[in-house]
Amino acid sequence: MVASLQFLVCYPYPNEWGESYARTMVLMRFLVYYSLPLAVIALFYVLMARHLVLSTQNVPGEMQGTQRQMRARRKVALTVLAFVLVFAVCFLPSHVFMMWFYYCPTAQDDYNSWWHSLRIVGFCFSFLNSCVNPIALYCTSGIFRKHFNRYLLCRSGSTHGPRGSLSLSTSRRLHSSRKTNISMVPRTTSLGRDSSIRLMNNGSSNL
Numbered sequence: 001m002v003a004s005l006q007f008l009v010c011y012p013y014p015n016e017w018g019e020s021y022a023r024t025m026v027l028m029r030f031l032v033y034y035s036l037p038l039a040v041i042a043l044f045y046v047l048m049a050r051h052l053v054l055s056t057q058n059v060p061g062e063m064q065g066t067q068r069q070m071r072a073r074r075k076v077a078l079t080v081l082a083f084v085l086v087f088a089v090c091f092l093p094s095h096v097f098m099m100w101f102y103y104c105p106t107a108q109d110d111y112n113s114w115w116h117s118l119r120i121v122g123f124c125f126s127f128l129n130s131c132v133n134p135i136a137l138y139c140t141s142g143i144f145r146k147h148f149n150r151y152l153l154c155r156s157g158s159t160h161g162p163r164g165s166l167s168l169s170t171s172r173r174l175h176s177s178r179k180t181n182i183s184m185v186p187r188t189t190s191l192g193r194d195s196s197i198r199l200m201n202n203g204s205s206n207l
Contacts (some may be wrong), residue, residue, distance in 0.1 A: 015198075026102045030095045038088055045084050049077035079140040082203050090129035094122030 013022035026197045052073040097119045110150075138143050 003123050023102050026098050028203070030099060038084075038091075041087060042084050045080045049080050052077040052080075060118050075140060079137060081138045082140050083133060086132050087129060090125040090132065092122075093118055094126050097122050 013025060055073060073122075097115065104110070138148055139145075187188070
């Protein structure tokens with residue numbers, strides 16, 4: 001006599017509640033967890049990027065600092081749009097699989113290795129979204145990339161940073177000014193001595 005094995009599986013959509021419940025919950029998850037947040041994020045991020053791009057056109061002047069500020073604002077706009085694309089790409093495969101599996105009548109028969117791979121990729125991407133934002137920021141922001149490389153490689157920026165160069169130039173100026181003052185003192189002293197000696201030699205009165 002062969003003993004039968006039973007496996008207990010935690011399934012979010014019980015069969016006794018019907019297929020309509022599972023389809024409704026999958027659709028609500030797609031709308032509430034993906035479509036609505038993506039629409040809100042895309043709307044506000046596009047408005048933010050548009051404001052940054054338009055503000056670069058209203059900056060007067062052709063100075064180097066102005067051009068640098070315009071390039072920085074464009075990079076911020078690209079970074080903001082990259083975050084929207086990251087959110088859309090990371091959560092799309094999981095929702096595509098769920099919508100196909102519960103709304104396609106032949107999903108049980110058509111389930112193959114490709115759909116299984118898509119399910120695993122979507123599961124991994126949904127967790128990857130929480131840590132991919134710094135990667136996107138690293139690829140789009142030069143300042144973030146520079147500081148990240150410095151802290152990752154344990155490089156000290158005290159001697160190469162702007163403060164280090166400022167203090168070095170200040171110390172050089174102070175050193176040069178001290179040299180100038182020191183070099184001027186003997187000359188004035190020597191001139192004073194020479195003039196006093198000449199007055200004593202050429203004067204009519206004896207001191």
